[in-house]
Amino acid sequence: MTAVKYIRNVQNFSKSKSAGERDWVGLDGLILALICACFIIIVNGSGDENDERGNEYDDYGRWRKLRKIMASLPSAFMIFILGVILAIIRGPNVVKGFKFGPSSIKVLKISKDEWKEGFIKGTIPQLPLSILNSVIAVCKLSTDLFPEKEVSATSVSITVGLMNLIGCWFGAMPCCHGAGGLAGQYKFGGRSGGCVAMLGVGKLGLGLVLGSSMVRVLEQFPVGVLGVLLLFAGIELAMCSKDMNTKEEAFVMLVCATVSLVGSSAAIGFLCGIVVHLLLRI
Structure with a gap:
């Protein structure tokens, strides 16, 4: 539902509300989102590794070769790069605001009142969702996608807790092992530990080189394109109910x-x- 809202409506993230229907044309229009969606469908298909559409061409080998070439394309990464390019075009001043080097890091002092408010307004409302999406769903999805590997709820819970206990002292946003993220990575071809390691290295590199100035580009990122990526990640997650x-x-x-x-x-x-x-x- 959220992904569809991102595609159809203009979003006001500061107020967490939609701000009217999205225009059909433009650098963040519905036509652009539909083109991105069609591109993902053509490249990734239904997500079945044994997808053999177009068997009538197998005698000549042309369709099979074409399918292999298309399947090897990093569709999500290509769409992300397209979104970054469009973000720079939409807000050319963001490039001038780049500041090279990492942002300053400091240890925060958290008062008793802040601990209390965070526990009441943050922990308690978020706990059911975190248990469901970050622990139970992740373990179930991991078992479905990688049946040869064992994942325990205890290990997942501990890592989620450690990430947040350490990160909060440096002003980090709450982190988790989201089932949607795992489904999205699997959908778009990231099916090994090496992919996650490369993703981490890439994020660290951007953080060290551009710091928080990278946020200005993300603010101009086409939300409709983001909605398309979220939509297919959600579809992949929902497909697990087929068993x-x-x-x-x-x-x-x-x-x-x-x-x-x-x-x-x-x-x-x-x-x-x-x-x-x-x-x-x-």
Whole structure:
């Protein structure tokens, strides 16, 4: 739902609200978003590694070679680079604002009142979503995508906790192992530890070279293009429900999804799903 809103509507992130429908044309228009979506579909297909569309051309080998070439293209990275180029075109002054070198880092002093406010307004509301999306969903998705590798909820929970306990002293944003991020990486070809390592090195490099001035480019990044990337990551995540073997499992999943969408709260949907699951076990 969020991805579709990003594509269809102009977003005011400071107020977390939509600001009207998006124009069809322009550097952040609907046509651009649709072109990016079509490009991803052509390159990545349905995400099935054994996708053999167009078998009628296999005798000549042309279609198979073309499919291999297209499948090797880093579609998400190409669209991201396109978005960066468009961001610079939309706001050419952002380049002038580049400051080379890392931003200054300092240790924050967190008062008792800030700890209390953060716990009440941040931790408690976020805890159900973090447990669901950052632990349970990540472990389940990892098992589905990489059945040969074991992932425990304990190890995932500990790493999420350590990231936030260490990062908060330096003003870092809350971090987690999001299931959506894992699904997106898998969808666009990042299926090894080396890909994650390269991603980390790239982020560190940008942080050390440009620091916080890189944020100015991201502020001009076409939100419609971002919505397309989020949409396909969400689709890949939803595809994991295909392994449900019983009507009972499908029923619980649909109840959870429906309540989450209608109530705009994953926590409420999660609780309703648990209640329905327990009631069906009686």
